[in-house]
Amino acid sequence: MSQSLIVFSPSGDIHYQFNNKVIPFNDLIASLVNQTATEVDTNFFTCSANQKRFYCYKKNDKYAASYFDSVTTIDNEKIKQTLSDVLKTYFKLVDDLDPEGQIHVHDKLKTLIDYQFNQLTKLQQIHADDSGTSTPKAVVSSTSASKKAPASSKKKMRKWVDGEMVETTDHSALDFSTGNIDDSFQADSELLKVDVNAFKKENDLVLVNELNDIIGTSDDEDEDETDEAGTKSGFLSKFTSYFGSSINIDEVSKQFHEQLISKNVAPQTARQILDRIKNQLKGKSVTLANFKKALVDELTKTLSPNVSTDLLYDIKAKANRGRPYVISVVGVNGVGKSTNLAKLAYWFLQNDLDVLICACDTFRSGAVEQLKVHVNNLKALNANMNSNAKIDIFEKGYGGGDHVVATAKAAIQYGATEKFDVILIDTAGRTHSNAKLMAPLKKFGDAANPDKIIMVGEALVGTDSVEQATNFNNAFGNKRNLDFFIISKVDTVGDLMGTMINMVMATNVPILFMGTGQTYTDIKRLNVKTIVDNLMR
Incomplete structure (x- = not known):
């Protein structure tokens, strides 16, 4: 099992590396460029390629990235925090660019970053050892346990009796160990x-x-219906002036971002979808109808993977x-x-x-x-x-x-x-x-x-x-x-x-x-x- 870490810029320049295995990071960079990496959280990305799992965190104009050769058993949050700390350390201690464009890395910087990353990789080893060597505890029935434990140590339970909650120490009703299983369960x-x-x-x-209607639709009235005064209200009313004419893509994207979030789409997911559309339409004269069609096509494609x-x-x-x-x-x-x-x-x-x-x-x-x-x-x-x-x-x-x-x-x-x-x-x-x-x-x-x-x-x-x-x-x-x-x-x-x-x-x-x-x-x-x-x- 080996781990690697790099700090790099969008231009492809590597400013710091832990371990000499840099080439595999090309898979991560390709995933970022092609927008196929998963944005787990804001500025925190992951993807897999060639039996490696990559993680990347972006801050300002730099990326900190790592990969693991074996299955990762570390919490995403711990990986994100480590990569974030690496970048904080980097920005705090690194010198300005020298005349040749190279960044001089302090020995102190190397010591701190290596220590941060080593702490992360130790978690990987600890979890692997725990999962591989742990011995399951034997199932003990409540009868045998009660012989060993004093009455005062029994955990009190609560149950409903005649409409009132009372305490009890009778564990037998919840004893479902192997020797106490009853096969005579009736159908519900x-x-x-x-x-x-x-x-x-x-x-x-x-x-x-198929589900052809939305079960339990929202209690709110349709946002795009006309009100009593005959004025179009709701979400699309914000774009009335855009119909048939060119739109400000950034402004419309912001409104659709709010719309998707209101439907329980994660903010980072909504942003990824809309960024893809903005890239598709970049440099073109775009109407609201064009933008809506592109968004519908993107959502449809997302829900219809080629599987x-x-x-x-x-x-x-x-x-x-x-x-x-x-x-x-x-x-x-x-x-x-x-x-x-x-x-x-x-x-x-x-x-x-x-x-x-x-x-x-x-x-x-x-x-x-x-x-x-x-x-x-x-x-x-x-x-x-x-x-x-x-x-x-x-x-x-x-x-x-x-x-x-x-x-x-x-x-x-x-x-x-x-x-x-x-x-x-x-x-x-x-x-x-x-x-x-x-x-x-x-x-x-x-x-x-x-x-x-x-x-x-x-x-x-x-x-x-x-x-x-x-x-x-x-x-x-x-x-x-x-x-x-x-x-x-x-x-x-x-x-x-x-x-x-x-x-x-x-x-x-x-x-x-x-x-x-x-x-x-x-x-x-x-x-x-x-x-x-x-x-x-």
Whole structure:
């Protein structure tokens, strides 16, 4: 594993370097010039090329950049802070240009910058060691634990009894360790309500319908409608004088920037989109109509990356190969991974595919039981469809990191033996900014080697969606990325659909489905035109 750092200017001059591996930075510079690098935060960029992950921070007219040969397990914020500190040190201590145009670097400058960067690379090594050598703690049932712990040390819990909150020390209700799992979970009648019109049949395949309207549209009236006095009001009224005539691109860009941000598009993402348009139209006489068309085209292109989302055809094309089609579902805590995994399972059952759900969220108490409820619901629904497809759950209880990997491997082997078509692997939710929690994803991905990795992201998360998407996309190493997004809770945000633009633009990963509710048919395919029209409204 090696790391490199350079300080350079837009002209290509290198003013400082740590390590002598400078040539790989050409990939970063090309990405910056072509505007394909992801702007994670203001003036903070990242990209990957040739099995390297690059990071770059800009201040004034200089850039500080670094890359890592192996998968990066350092928080983006720590990398950004280090690169920012490097530039601060550089600007504080560097001499003026000498007559030959060369910058003299103090020994003190070299010592400080090298120290700052070495501290960062030590974090990389520490996290790698932690993720590779940690030993999972044994699961201890509440019964055995109570024998060792004095009564006074028991943590008090609270629960509702007859409308009042009371304290209790009874942990048995929350003991979901391996030896205490009950298989007799009943189906949830509320979740058994399905919409028979949620799918359509096409060429012997059952497909999810598109989202053709915006669920829970904004309470505000249409911004571009005419008021009682007959005057055009709202967003486009700001541009009345521009119709049919040349516009001030900077002024109009500023107004559209505010418009996109009002729809939950991250400021840096909105700026990237509009900067691309300004570059396209540079030197031309531009009308508002030209600008709007360019923006619509750019948003449409962003939501339509050149990646096939036809998952069913891919599954059927790889059938009978001796290994089930494996899909892993990842995401931060609470976004609805298990629920959307169950929606995928119901869709696969509609297409007569045998589904095995693997419980690899072995950290959160109740996660296995939650999946069992879903499986029982799906079995009940499947019976009503008179389908020959089967669904089951594979679980080995609760445990640490190695237990997750062992469970995934065992599930794939079991699925192959029992001739399942698809295995859906649930995973534990994890904070995207916690490098130590994110690091095990690479080990899991290498062991399970899923055919597809799907990240579930919330529609309501807003600007943080950029870093969430970027960190999960990078978590599986330089040779593997996310394949799809499922955007959950779309029914909660009205017309604020900017999160979709944020996540796709940050990663170039397409959106497979959107979650629009709690039942198994509350799922829609992306209609790009509907989303773009909404963002422009």
